[in-house]
Amino acid sequence: MLGDVALxxxxxxxxxxxxxxxASGTSRSTVSGLEATIDDVTVVTYTFPTDQPEADGTLAWxxxxxxxxxxxxxxQTGLGYTYAAPACQxxxxxxxLDAIRDRPVLDVSGAWEAMVRAIRxxxxxxxxxxxxxxxxxxxxxxxxxxxxxxxCRLLGVVHEAVPVYGSGGFTTxxxxxxxxxxxxxxxxxxxxxxxxxxxxxxxxxxxxxxARIGFARDVIGSAVDLFVDAxxxxxxxxxxxxxxxxxxxxxxxFEEPVSSDDLTxxxxxxxxxxxxxxxxxxxxxxxxxxxxxxxxxxxxLQVDVTRCGGxxxxxxxxxxxAAAGLQVSGHCAPNLHAHVAASxxxxxxxxxxxxHVRIENLIFDGALDPTGGALRPxxxxxxxxxxxxxxxxxxxxxx
Ligand SMILES: [Mg+2]
Numbered sequence: 001m002l003g004d005v006a007l008x009x010x011x012x013x014x015x016x017x018x019x020x021x022x023a024s025g026t027s028r029s030t031v032s033g034l035e036a037t038i039d040d041v042t043v044v045t046y047t048f049p050t051d052q053p054e055a056d057g058t059l060a061w062x063x064x065x066x067x068x069x070x071x072x073x074x075x076q077t078g079l080g081y082t083y084a085a086p087a088c089q090x091x092x093x094x095x096x097l098d099a100i101r102d103r104p105v106l107d108v109s110g111a112w113e114a115m116v117r118a119i120r121x122x123x124x125x126x127x128x129x130x131x132x133x134x135x136x137x138x139x140x141x142x143x144x145x146x147x148x149x150x151x152c153r154l155l156g157v158v159h160e161a162v163p164v165y166g167s168g169g170f171t172t173x174x175x176x177x178x179x180x181x182x183x184x185x186x187x188x189x190x191x192x193x194x195x196x197x198x199x200x201x202x203x204x205x206x207x208x209x210x211a212r213i214g215f216a217r218d219v220i221g222s223a224v225d226l227f228v229d230a231x232x233x234x235x236x237x238x239x240x241x242x243x244x245x246x247x248x249x250x251x252x253x254f255e256e257p258v259s260s261d262d263l264t265x266x267x268x269x270x271x272x273x274x275x276x277x278x279x280x281x282x283x284x285x286x287x288x289x290x291x292x293x294x295x296x297x298x299x300x301l302q303v304d305v306t307r308c309g310g311x312x313x314x315x316x317x318x319x320x321x322a323a324a325g326l327q328v329s330g331h332c333a334p335n336l337h338a339h340v341a342a343s344x345x346x347x348x349x350x351x352x353x354x355x356h357v358r359i360e361n362l363i364f365d366g367a368l369d370p371t372g373g374a375l376r377p378x379x380x381x382x383x384x385x386x387x388x389x390x391x392x393x394x395x396x397x398x399x
Pocket of ligand 1: 281
């Protein structure tokens with residue numbers, strides 16, 4: 001009988017009695033360590049204007065929105081974030097908080113599962129997954145603070161240094177701006193790999209794309225790896241023709257030559273061009289990455305910790321890639337990726353993305369230095385090692 005079927009514990013109201021017992025005699029605000037539970041979550045949305053107009057092959061923007069989440073438990077506060085839309089804020093406040101309140105802080109996977117089950121009828125991909133990512137990363141930060149350990153140590157360090165590549169090179173830049181950015185990356189910061197945007201106007205200006213690739217190669221010289229990202233702007237055969245035309249500039253990485261939704265097209269391009277074909281930045285759940293890999297669509301899987309479901313799912317996505325013999329590359333948000341990237345064996349590198357670098361240096365103490373081409377998680381700071389500079393951030397607050 002249906003009435004006799006036992007509900008899975010995750011579907012029942014959370015029974016926190018054993019944790020309250022362990023903490024008896026102690027006020028909740030001072031409960032710490034293994035017994036700490038999630039007391040509250042606060043959310044603030046910031047919007048940062050870009051330093052100048054920006055565009056890639058298929059989108060133009062003038063501002064970047066960041067949703068910052070703080071999870072409170074055990075008398076400490078964990079910080080996480082996502083780059084998404086302001087609609088994440090009420091979703092976290094009105095749905096996700098109810099799913100995780102009173103759960104043990106240390107059981108991040110349990111809280112993550114409770115959030116994913118709670119949003120079943122809302123749909124996981126998109127903003128919902130971005131919201132979960134922000135909460136998950138804040139939970140990992142809080143866990144690190146409660147155990148007085150950096151998140152990379154909680155996960156287990158594989159790489160002491162996490163390679164990065166400079167990323168920006170927007171189609172809106174004139175030559176002087178593009179040159180200044182490329183020179184900052186390769187000369188001031190000594191980054192050995194850089195990426196520019198191509199596919200301008202949905203593939204409508206290939207002549208300028210090729211000229212900008214040649215220009216970038218001239219500026220960086222022959223010793224630096226050159227990557228390009230079309231953001232899905234080309235058709236299949238157009239992408240192959242562009243790859244052939246840019247061969248003289250020794251491009252190593254061709255990101256989203258066609259739409260990431262066109263897995264067959266990605267494979268077709270991949271089979272015909274020399275650079276590695278890559279995609280995955282719009283992956284919001286494990287199934288997305290598994291499908292992309294099963295279609296043989298990419299040479300390197302990109303995974304975004306602010307979208308995929310946070311650190312908890314990023315590690316799993318890396319494992320799925322590893323099982324197929326693929327490396328992973330972290331997409332954007334470099335300071336949020338550094339610790340988890342240090343913990344997976346099949347890491348290639350992280351994207352040191354202009355907009356996010358600017359924002360993270362502006363509002364966080366503890367943003368990492370890329371000089372020499374790698375980030376090194378700070379083992380002297382617990383959690384993710386980031387402290388919000390509230391006064392500096394306040395002028396960008398929108399809700
Ligand atoms: Mg991209």
